[in-house]
Amino acid sequence: MPAITFHIAIIGAGPGGLVCARVLQRHGVPVTVYERDLGPVGSAPAGPLELRAATGPAALRAAGLEKEFRALAHPAGLEARLLDHTGAVLHCEAPEPGTTQERPEIARRALRRLLVDSLAPGTVRWGRYLRTLHPRGGGRHQAVFDDGETATFDLVIGADGSWSRVRPGLSDATPHYSGVTFVETGLDDVDARHPDAAQLVGRGTMMALSGGKGLIARRDAHGRVRVYAAFRGAEDWARPAGVQTTDTEAVRSALLAAFDGWHDRLRALLRDSDDGFVNRPLFALPVPHTWPHTPGLTLLGDAAHLMTPLSGPGADLALQDGCELARHLVEAHTWQTDPDHAVRAYEAILFPRSVAAAETAAADLDAALAPDAPRPTHRLFRRRHLHPHGS
Numbered sequence: 001m002p003a004i005t006f007h008i009a010i011i012g013a014g015p016g017g018l019v020c021a022r023v024l025q026r027h028g029v030p031v032t033v034y035e036r037d038l039g040p041v042g043s044a045p046a047g048p049l050e051l052r053a054a055t056g057p058a059a060l061r062a063a064g065l066e067k068e069f070r071a072l073a074h075p076a077g078l079e080a081r082l083l084d085h086t087g088a089v090l091h092c093e094a095p096e097p098g099t100t101q102e103r104p105e106i107a108r109r110a111l112r113r114l115l116v117d118s119l120a121p122g123t124v125r126w127g128r129y130l131r132t133l134h135p136r137g138g139g140r141h142q143a144v145f146d147d148g149e150t151a152t153f154d155l156v157i158g159a160d161g162s163w164s165r166v167r168p169g170l171s172d173a174t175p176h177y178s179g180v181t182f183v184e185t186g187l188d189d190v191d192a193r194h195p196d197a198a199q200l201v202g203r204g205t206m207m208a209l210s211g212g213k214g215l216i217a218r219r220d221a222h223g224r225v226r227v228y229a230a231f232r233g234a235e236d237w238a239r240p241a242g243v244q245t246t247d248t249e250a251v252r253s254a255l256l257a258a259f260d261g262w263h264d265r266l267r268a269l270l271r272d273s274d275d276g277f278v279n280r281p282l283f284a285l286p287v288p289h290t291w292p293h294t295p296g297l298t299l300l301g302d303a304a305h306l307m308t309p310l311s312g313p314g315a316d317l318a319l320q321d322g323c324e325l326a327r328h329l330v331e332a333h334t335w336q337t338d339p340d341h342a343v344r345a346y347e348a349i350l351f352p353r354s355v356a357a358a359e360t361a362a363a364d365l366d367a368a369l370a371p372d373a374p375r376p377t378h379r380l381f382r383r384r385h386l387h388p389h390g391s
């Protein structure tokens with residue numbers, strides 16, 4: 001690849017886009033990242049991401065950032081409990097003391113800051129929202145940004161998440177509502193302030209499931225428990241009930257009514273929460289989502305394979321995709337081979353891996369919210385280590 005003339009743009013400064021940029025730049029391949037947020041803090045959610053040792057952290061190692069990542073990450077609690085609505089514990093997995101299995105947890109903003117700081121100044125062009133892409137022949141595409149800026153690239157990498165503006169250049173697929181909404185809230189300093197909830201949730205994740213509904217709670221490394229009330233229903237479930245999703249007490253009452261008959265210890269996760277409630281209708285791309293190879297364009301992360309997050313390793317996959325795509329492009333750069341072959345090689349690995357993960361994520365969510373729940377999830381727990389993170 002002639003280094004000076006081959007222009008690569010990455011759209012989106014999420015985990016996937018940034019790690020891709022870092023690996024490219026580390027090996028001397030020029031790249032520019034375009035991000036709609038105005039700066040590194042931007043609108044990136046504050047919550048933690050739980051990663052799997054073999055994927056996300058491995059990508060950060062390849063990016064030369066392992067030490068810095070370890071300094072910012074905390075080991076996530078590995079305990080996993082499955083309860084029914086009466087509070088009966090059906091299954092509990094606790095790691096052996098001294099276990100070497102590891103699931104690091106890192107704040108989304110800390111991960112973004114780490115990756116941005118590892119790039120040469122000016123690599124990320126903040127406040128640039130990609131509006132459209134126009135083919136200009138020979139695999140080149142002209143990008144038009146919201147502020148009127150235009151630029152033409154040899155390769156545009158869509159790392160722009162669920163509602164990608166790059167994806168329409170490759171496929172007609174759009175994310176569909178999964179039929180499931182999570183309503184998120186949280187309890188702070190649980191050991192001191194909510195000891196009963198601390199005991200109920202344990203040192204990891206608790207899922208209480210019954211009859212198509214669930215309460216999923218996850219303790220983070222700072223003694224905070226994130227709670228998700230999960231249920232099937234319309235995307236705008238609150239409107240017909242006359243509930244404003246911004247009215248904390250109205251949402252609390254509606255949720256307590258929906259979980260009527262559940263054990264009081266479980267309902268207390270909603271009743272005593274310290275935060276407001278955030279409505280998170282879950283969207284996913286169709287499975288499988290692939291596209292015919294198109295010179296000059298490709299996708300990674302959620303833009304390529306948005307899946308529901310109950311057990312879907314979205315950030316792990318985004319980091320893995322970004323790192324692998326970059327490695328193929330670096331090889332093409334080093335050996336002066338055709339970068340289009342590098343993109344093809346990346347896509348050949350991406351498709352089967354992401355299809356398998358998306359199928360599992362969809363099946364786990366279906367099982368958790370099945371009418372006869374928690375039975376199907378109990379079977380999954382017994383068959384394999386189902387580790388929900390949904391947080």
Ligand SMILES: Cc1cc2nc3c(=O)[nH]c(=O)nc-3n(C[C@H](O)[C@H](O)[C@H](O)COP(=O)(O)OP(=O)(O)OC[C@H]3O[C@@H](n4cnc5c(N)ncnc54)[C@H](O)[C@@H]3O)c2cc1C
Nearest residue numbers: 012014015016036050130160161301302314315316318391
């Ligand atoms: C409730 C919840 C909990 C989750 N918990 C976990 C977890 O614990 N572990 C895990 O592995 N995954 C988790 N996930 C999934 C994870 O958040 C995503 O899979 C991951 O963030 C995807 O990374 P990405 O880089 O592909 O995209 P994103 O993180 O979505 O980043 C995309 C970036 O592109 C920018 N952008 C979008 N459109 C444009 C445009 N047109 N122009 C310019 N910029 C644009 C956005 O501002 C954003 O910065 C969770 C998801 C949810 C919803």
